[in-house]
Amino acid sequence: xxxxxxxxxxxxxxxxxxxxxxxxxxxxxxxxxxxxxxxxxxxxxxxxxxxxxxxxxxxxxxxxxxxxxxxxxxxxxxxxxxxxxxxxxxxxxxxxxxxxxxxxxxxxxxxxxxxxxxxxxxxxxxxxxxxxxxxxxxxxxxxxxxxxxxxxxxxxxxxxxxxxxxxxxxxxxxxxxxxxxxxxxxxxxxxxxxxxxxxxxxxxxxxxxxxxxxxxxxxxxxxxxxxxxxxxxxxxxxxxxxxxxxxxxxxxxxxxxxxxxxxxxxxxxxxxxxxxxxxxxxxxxxxxxxxxxxxxxxxxxxxxxxxxxxxxxxxxxxxxxxxxxxxxxxxxxxxxxxxxxxxxxxxxxxxxxxxxxxxxxxxxxxxxxxxxxxxxxxxxxxxxxxxxxxxxxxxxxxxxxxxxxxxxxxxxxxxxxxxxxxxxxxxxxx
Amino acid sequence: xxxxxxxxxxxxxxxxxxxxxxxxxxxxxxxxxxxxxxxxxxxxxxxxxxxxxxxxxxxxxxxxxxxxxxxxxxxxxxxxxxxxxxxxxxxxxxxxxxxxxxxxxxxxxxxxxxxxxxxxxxxxxxxxxxxxxxxxxxxxxxxxxxxxxxxxxxxxxxxxxxxxxxxxxxxxxxxxxxxxxxxxxxxxxxxxxxxxxxxxxxxxxxxxxxxxxxxxxxxxxxxxxxxxxxxxxxxxxxxxxxxxxxxxxxxxx
Numbered sequence: 001x002x003x004x005x006x007x008x009x010x011x012x013x014x015x016x017x018x019x020x021x022x023x024x025x026x027x028x029x030x031x032x033x034x035x036x037x038x039x040x041x042x043x044x045x046x047x048x049x050x051x052x053x054x055x056x057x058x059x060x061x062x063x064x065x066x067x068x069x070x071x072x073x074x075x076x077x078x079x080x081x082x083x084x085x086x087x088x089x090x091x092x093x094x095x096x097x098x099x100x101x102x103x104x105x106x107x108x109x110x111x112x113x114x115x116x117x118x119x120x121x122x123x124x125x126x127x128x129x130x131x132x133x134x135x136x137x138x139x140x141x142x143x144x145x146x147x148x149x150x151x152x153x154x155x156x157x158x159x160x161x162x163x164x165x166x167x168x169x170x171x172x173x174x175x176x177x178x179x180x181x182x183x184x185x186x187x188x189x190x191x192x193x194x195x196x197x198x199x200x201x202x203x204x205x206x207x208x209x210x211x212x213x214x215x216x217x218x219x220x221x222x223x224x225x226x227x228x229x230x231x232x233x234x235x236x237x238x239x240x241x242x243x244x245x246x247x248x249x250x251x252x253x254x255x256x257x258x259x260x261x262x263x264x265x266x267x268x269x270x271x272x273x274x275x276x277x278x279x280x281x282x283x284x285x286x287x288x289x290x291x292x293x294x295x296x297x298x299x300x301x302x303x304x305x306x307x308x309x310x311x312x313x314x315x316x317x318x319x320x321x322x323x324x325x326x327x328x329x330x331x332x333x334x335x336x337x338x339x340x341x342x343x344x345x346x347x348x349x350x351x352x353x354x355x356x357x358x359x360x361x362x363x364x365x366x367x368x369x370x371x372x373x374x375x376x377x378x379x380x381x382x383x384x385x386x387x388x389x390x391x392x393x394x395x396x397x398x399x400x401x402x403x404x405x406x407x408x409x410x411x412x413x414x415x416x417x418x419x420x421x422x423x424x425x426x427x428x429x430x
Numbered sequence: 431x432x433x434x435x436x437x438x439x440x441x442x443x444x445x446x447x448x449x450x451x452x453x454x455x456x457x458x459x460x461x462x463x464x465x466x467x468x469x470x471x472x473x474x475x476x477x478x479x480x481x482x483x484x485x486x487x488x489x490x491x492x493x494x495x496x497x498x499x500x501x502x503x504x505x506x507x508x509x510x511x512x513x514x515x516x517x518x519x520x521x522x523x524x525x526x527x528x529x530x531x532x533x534x535x536x537x538x539x540x541x542x543x544x545x546x547x548x549x550x551x552x553x554x555x556x557x558x559x560x561x562x563x564x565x566x567x568x569x570x571x572x573x574x575x576x577x578x579x580x581x582x583x584x585x586x587x588x589x590x591x592x593x594x595x596x597x598x599x600x601x602x603x604x605x606x607x608x609x610x611x612x613x614x615x616x617x618x619x620x621x622x623x624x625x626x627x628x629x630x631x632x633x634x635x636x637x638x639x640x641x642x643x644x645x646x647x648x649x650x651x652x653x654x655x656x657x658x659x660x661x662x663x664x665x666x667x668x669x670x671x672x673x674x675x676x677x678x679x680x681x682x683x
Binding site (some may be wrong): 200204218 | 482484503504505508509513514516520521522523524525529532533534536537538541542543545546547548549550591594595614657
């Protein structure tokens with residue numbers, strides 16, 4: 001739909017550099033970023049929001065490769081991590097060597113270092129797409145992660161490198177000691193980076209990056225070197241990953257091997273896929289959901305990573321276009337004005353679905369507690385109840401609820417399917 | 431007339447021990463409509479891929495308007511004004527029809543690797559893409575995802591992408607393969623119209639198309655050109671009858 005209006009606007013030539021339909025989402029996003037601290041004004045709230053913003057930038061940068069360019073990287077933490085390490089060192093130079101670098105500009109330098117390393121490594125890794133690229137990215141990722149333990153002078157070994165963000169010159173009276181100040185700094189960079197990445201996808205190189213993803217041979221015969229196209233995309237992605245790294249350095253004031261290693265590279269792939277690689281907003285959704293699970297769920301359960309893994313596997317299996325894809329399939333019923341048809345079946349299913357999820361989680365939690373709690377410690381807390389994890393009944397009840405709710409869900413499924421088909425059906429002649 | 435549009439000099443290509451192209455010499459003049467025909471496995475597509483830079487020759491050379499292009503990459507050859515289509519439909523299936531054409535235009539309209547232009551804000555680019563859509567009769571398919579077009583429409587779109595860059599030399603690899611008679615007529619008309627004034631090199635199985643379209647025909651058999659002449663003469667040539675048309679009859683049995 002938007003393609004139509006875009007094209008119409010373009011045909012008219014001069015019309016709407018600031019057309020309402022296109023700028024409204026960005027305006028709303030800006031207002032949201034400004035107003036969020038009014039709601040979540042606790043320390044924990046800022047921690048989560050800052051982390052979320054950083055992850056969003058990183059995920060969007062990663063999707064420039066995966067979604068836009070069709071390049072599967074297993075080592076993209078390298079560019080965020082290196083950007084971050086250089087920023088911590090810059091912060092220390094500000095503190096000890098009197099370097100006059102205002103803190104808000106630091107992420108830009110993170111970006112430039114990310115760009116530099118993407119330029120160097122991309123010069124050979126982007127020669128080929130597909131498996132070759134993926135394998136080189138994996139190798140380089142491991143290489144840099146290992147280097148970070150060996151080259152202690154730069155990477156600080158296992159303790160990493162830490163700094164102090166408040167030692168720089170004050171900017172307009174802010175010394176960035178407060179988390180809220182860091183939040184606004186991060187949010188500003190998030191907004192700028194996201195907008196820049198969005199516009200990038202609308203440039204000739206952005207479009208050709210899609211073309212090379214879809215059909216590299218055809219693109220070659222249109223005058224484009226597939227290698228240079230991939231290399232440029234890789235550099236752009238490295239730049240924005242480096243910005244995320246700089247913000248990480250500001251926010252956490254420490255970088256370690258963990259920022260470069262395979263686990264971090266893997267989770268950004270997971271986040272991007274979870275959100276949906278085919279949509280600009282996909283990585284944003286993925287980053288928000290993942291950060292929430294990581295920070296909030298981990299307060300309640302030790303096996304949060306298992307739930308994240310399950311969510312990932314289920315999403316990939318049933319909704320390969322990610323969470324954004326789940327939202328996108330509702331656009332058509334919405335446009336047909338039939339979204340209301342789905343409300344009743346959804347409402348009917350929400351209770352058994354929740355019961356099913358929570359009872360399955362209960363089974364996992366009880367089993368985990370039974371196996372891992374200290375000897376003799378049989379009591380556990382679950383959903384506000386004190387239960388005996390060694391007993392037979394709690395497990396039996398949890399399984400029974402799971403089975404019953406699953407049966408109810410199965411019974412309700414046909415009515416949802418029917419409503420779904422109806423909601424997507426366009427009356428002929430309308 | 432200075433140098434020929436395309437000139438092949440003692441061109442050879444081997445894959446392992448198999449010699450696919452054996453010492454081909456061929457000169458295609460500017461503005462000529464040249465068809466390459468030959469039985470299956472004669473090396474027509476290989477020859478095509480050698481000219482367009484997909485393969486490197488084992489020996490010999492390919493010249494484009496006098497310049498040796500045998501060691502260049504496809505994108506470099508394309509920038510010198512040679513464009514091609516493919517035997518298997520080769521478009522960008524996930525993009526819209528309009529975007530397909532626009533991608534074909536970007537390089538030649540000077541946008542190259544730009545990251546400071548927004549493609550939707552380039553009226554000239556949009557205008558030109560729409561002109562080409564008009565030419566290939568796909569204007570009403572403008573917003574469709576290219577992958578959902580009919581086969582004939584996809585072939586037409588591919589021809590559109592191929593000519594979009596304004597290349598002087600257009601090479602089409604079996605543009606009518608797998609088409610019904612009416613679709614074939616449609617595509618042949620389209621080719622004639624969009625390659626007006628350009629050099630056209632076409633590999634084709636359909637003899638009707640070849641004799642209808644070409645000024646000159648080269649017959650390739652087992653990697654060698656056994657005849658290269660005007661259509662009537664090729665049709666009359668005994669050598670060709672024996673080597674190719676005879677084979678075709680056998681195949682038909």
